[in-house]
């Protein structure tokens with residue numbers, strides 16, 4: 001997945017344009033910038049990439065999720081349904097707005113289970129946040145239907161699935177709002193950065209203003225702009241946008257390499273009858289940023305991970321004991337360890353985490369191995385890796 005593996009001349013040239021005129025900020029300073037508007041140019045490129053009418057760049061993927069929710073009016077006391085398997089950013093972004101994350105099970109797609117969503121809908125539910133983990137997608141038709149039936153906002157976190165598609169649509173562009181991250185380890189990187197995409201003009205205008213202190217961005221005198229509502233600073237800098245602008249132009253090349261490497265590994269593992277792969281909904285195409293497969297049980301999975309380590313097969317994880325991506329080890333969330341007081345509503349809203357169990361998620365995550373697909377591997381290296389993986393799995397079975 002990581003775009004940083006293929007960092008070079010193109011990225012340097014774009015950054016040098018910015019350094020040459022010294023305008024590091026995305027707004028204003030028109031006279032000094034010699035026509036360089038890197039953030040605007042990247043937004044325009046991303047409109048095409050994501051087939052979306054509007055794109056708002058922000059400072060991170062986490063900021064993108066908060067800005068997306070805020071721009072659609074999600075806030076204090078609202079419940080947002082999210083999966084147990086994701087990145088900690090999901091609940092951070094929800095809680096920043098005073099909203100309540102409602103965690104529910106995933107299914108064999110490794111994404112939100114439609115049945116689990118329906119089971120927790122209450123009058124307080126405002127949004128469903130689907131997270132397209134590890135390059136693939138949840139059952140989007142069923143989830144979209146639930147959202148339509150219950151009049152819920154659908155927010156799509158596609159931070160890990162840039163380039164994946166569902167029925168021909170880029171992941172991230174299916175829900176009411178989509179979120180992307182361009183942090184250092186994502187498929188394309190800005191160093192730090194993120195984006196909110198939407199076809200809804202009002203959500204876009206809100207995210208444009210909200211991510212820059214509520215500035216209305218009318219006219220060319222920043223100091224004189226009015227503030228239709230309160231905002232924060234989630235701006236991206238021109239330096240970061242410049243790196244992203246070079247990277248996004250290479251996305252087709254990155255995706256092709258990912259697909260080749262993924263295909264070699266998947267073909268090799270598929271000869272082992274005990275290995276099964278995550279379900280990809282019909283009409284879906286993975287971005288191939290990760291290869292995910294299941295083994296018969298947790299013990300075998302742990303042995304295989306150990307075997308991979310011993311044989312130098314890096315960048316493969318089992319998330320069961322992972323502190324960043326899975327509910328089991330999110331003690332700081334369960335214990336509500338916060339630097340500052342948390343509202344009574346959120347405290348009460350999260351009490352369910354003391355007792356709720358997630359057997360269905362455990363069933364999939366305990367047996368899953370997720371392998372990062374790197375861009376820098378040669379074909380020979382991938383074949384060698386495939387052979388080592390097959391040998392380690394066979395030995396553990």
Ligand SMILES: *Cc1c(COP(=O)(O)O)cnc(C)c1O
Pocket residue numbers: 059060061062063086087089090131133157159160181182183193194
């Ligand atoms: C990386 C990531 C984020 C957060 O992105 P940052 O840019 O690091 O803040 C959010 N959600 C998912 C699924 C991610 O993988």
